[in-house]
Amino acid sequence: MQHLNGASQERVKKKKASPNRLGATLTLILFMVGLPVLSVIGMEFLERGSMSQTMSWLTANQPLFVLNVILTFCLLALVYAIVGSLAISGAIATAVLGLMALISYMKVKMIGEPFFPWDILLNKESMDIASLVTGKAALIRIIAVIIIVLAVLALRWVIPRVTIPIIARAGLGLISLYALYAFGIKTPLASKVIDHAGVSEIVWDQQQNYANNGLALAFTLNVKNSIVQKPDTYNESAIASAAAGIQQAEVSGATGAGLKKAVSLPAGKKPNVIFIMSEAFWDPTLLTNVKFSEDPVPTIHRLQKESATGYLLSPQFGGGTANVEFEVLTGNSMSFLPGGSIPYQQYVSKPLPSLASYFAGLGYKSMGIHSYEGWFWDRNTVYKQLGFETFKSSEYFTNPEIKGYFISDAEVARNIIAETDKTENPMFIYTVTMQNHGPYDEPRYGENKYKAEGNLSAQAKSILETYTQGAHDADQSLQMLIDHYAESDEPTMLIFYGDHLPMLGMDYQVYKEAGFISTSNANAWTLEENKKMHSTPLVMWSNFTMPKEGLGTISASFLGAHVLDMLQLQKPANFTLDSEVAKQTPGLLGNLVIDSNGELQAKAPESMQPLITDYRNVQYDLMFGKQFLANYIDHEYLTKSSQPNYNSELTAAADGGHAEAEGARKPAASQ
Incomplete structure (x- = not known):
């Protein structure tokens, strides 16, 4: 039971x-x-x-x-x-x-x-x-x-x-x-x-x-x-064909005297070549329905009348500074890489030919200067791969002036002057500023001198005036450099531009309220609006005779080749190809093409595709491929390794400073 x-x-x-x-x-x-x-x-x-x-x-x-x-x-x-x-x-x-x-x-x-x-x-x-x-x-x-x-x-x-x-x-x-x-x-x-x-x-x-x-x-x-996929068109025969085209372009360039205008340099002297990429620099007076109490960027406006000027077509908006650096320094284009990618972070892990390595090969001291910390965007390691001899980040600034949140643009200008004055060899300097980095929500410069008038909300007005004060400081730092080198016996060329337009409020608030764009939906922008939102002022100045010319709107990836042409320097292979592409398509973004007539198109027409295909193949070859191009042309430049003494000058000085400071803390009897 x-x-x-x-x-x-x-x-x-x-x-x-x-x-x-x-x-x-x-x-x-x-x-x-x-x-x-x-x-x-x-x-x-x-x-x-x-x-x-x-x-x-x-x-x-x-x-x-x-x-x-x-x-x-x-x-x-x-x-x-x-x-x-x-x-x-x-x-x-x-x-x-x-x-x-x-x-x-x-x-x-x-x-x-x-x-x-x-x-x-x-x-x-x-x-x-x-x-x-x-x-x-x-x-x-x-x-x-x-x-x-x-x-x-x-x-x-x-x-x-x-x-x-x-x-x-x-x-x-x-x-x-x-x-x-x-x-x-x-x-x-x-x-x-x-x-x-x-x-x-x-x-x-x-x-x-x-x-x-x-x-x-x-x-x-x-x-x-x-991981960037290999283009279907990439192989050794395609690169050999591209190399032949580059060699032909070099011959045409050497014999085409009409293509180069006179540059007057002191006999036997190489000029300092100084790029200043000013953080988020743009001309706020371009806003459609806004007027300012006085001109905030007088230096830029004067140079636009007196020297070689135009607009830089940036692959970025509001951020991604490193990608603009990448385009200018290497001549490569972000339009061939996945949207939103960061080459400095993802792809530059071995020596890559650049303006820095090119000028180093000419006997220049190649130096990078950035008024922020060296780890940012991996610049510490990337600049070595690009062939710089020295990279002076904020860690190596001595008691720098701070304005707003960051090291001032005036302090950066003083550092440029100090480096060229103490260096015997001519210098190639690539400068990146930081002072006017966003956000601009708070009036971080105190009383803003430049008052904006227009149909703006109180918040938009405050953002714009704070940004404009910083833009004025950038303009004045450029004037400081001009004043110094105008009195210098060292021939010097300055190339000044913004890396991208600033982010003036969420959802493009200031641009929308000022009527600069019709909608805050970037996908609905017209080609002209897209161009405006990616174009920053580009001005050049030198203390030697150079032709005044209108540069139009050119992609950041073509700027280096243009500067080498203006200096009448023989361009290396990849920058020669840049020049050839720029003749057909001076502006090249993933979703915007500017042709040689200044016409805007969403993508390159078929007639331009062969040269653009060469451009893509060569870029892939240099960055990810088997470096076939070096077998046909410019072998030494294209295969150059990083400089073995990279940053030794600054690290040794820093170590000496630390040792001196340690010694100062020891008792006198032990020193």
Whole structure:
């Protein structure tokens, strides 16, 4: 009888357990499906800022929405396989996805670019800039993400406890990891799924890419863009053909006397060549419906009447200074690299021919000067690979003047003067300033002298006036250099320009209110608006005779070749090719081409493609390929290694200073 009662109790327990297992299974399924669905909706809402826009995207792009859900499910499943708790896994996955959406939202608002996989490598750079970004909308989003993460975590005490065997969890984790990998590198199977869903990658316009495909999918698809794919046209015969074209261009240039105008230099003297890339420098008087109490940039306006001037077509807006440096120094174009990539961070890991290595080969001292910390954008190591002998970052400035948040532009000018005055050899200096880096929300220069008048909100007026005060200081630092070298017996050439337009408020606030652009939606800009939002003033000055000429609007990647032409120097192979491309397409961005007649087009016409293909192939050869070009032309320049004494001058001086300071702290008897 006891045995029968025991069996009966066991059956009752099983009957009770069965519904519990069913409930736990349903909970697992609902959680693993429901949370990714809600996460995708939440991420898109955070980035788009409007639930109606989010739902419009979802209903119009259901297959893309499903792919985003699948990817977020894979992330959740991978975390669950490792952690083993539904609620904790959900909280972790939600925190990761929420952080992605927050970063993307803030990047788009600041500089018009979403969050990329390679941004993870920026570590200190992104944190440093993030510390300067504030705003009510951003804070609301951050608080919302924190609340949602805590709410998901609180489900630990609400939902039934679910356990699955460790082998099943491991299998789920491996499948999820492989799925993320497959979409990240776009395996053949993943490619079929992507094509079937109607995914259209727009790598040259990443903001549109994310808007069309959704944050999770666009971010994952960009993983493969961390490695630049070899062009289909790249091989040794293509490079040999490009080399032949370069050699022919060199012969034509040498015999075409009409192509070069007279430059008068003192006999036997090489000029100092000084590039000044002024942080976020632009001419605020170009704003359509705004007037200022007085001219904030008189030096620029005077030079625009007296010397060689034009506009630099920048590949960036509001940030990404290193990419403009990359184009000017190497002559390479960002338009051949994945949208949003940072070559300094991702690709420059070996010696790369540049203006620095070229001038070093002519007997110049090649020096970089930047009034910020050397680790930023990896300049410490990249400048070595570009052939600089010395890189003077803020760590090597002595008691510098600070204006606003950063070292002043006047202090940078004083350092340029000091370096050229104490150096016997002619100098090539590439200078990057920092004083007028954003944000401009607070009047950080005290009383702003230059008052803006126009139909602007109080916030926009304050932002513009703070920026304009900094632009005036940059203008005056250029005048300081002109005043010095006008009295110097060292022939010197100054090339001054801004790296990109400043970010004047979120959503292009000042530009929109001033009528400079018609909409804050960058994807809806006309070609002319796109050109305006990427064009910074470019002026040149020298204390020796140089022709006054209008440069028009030229891409940053073509500036170096143009300067070498003005100095009547024989250009190396890659800069010769730059000159040839610039004759057909003086302006070349991923989504904007300016032809030789000044006409604007969204992409280069077929007639220009052969030369642009050579340009792309040569760039790939120098950066990632087998360096075939060096077998045909300019072998020594193209294969030059970094300078073995890189920065030894400054590090030795710094070590000596530290030793002296240590000695000063010791008792007199021990010195």
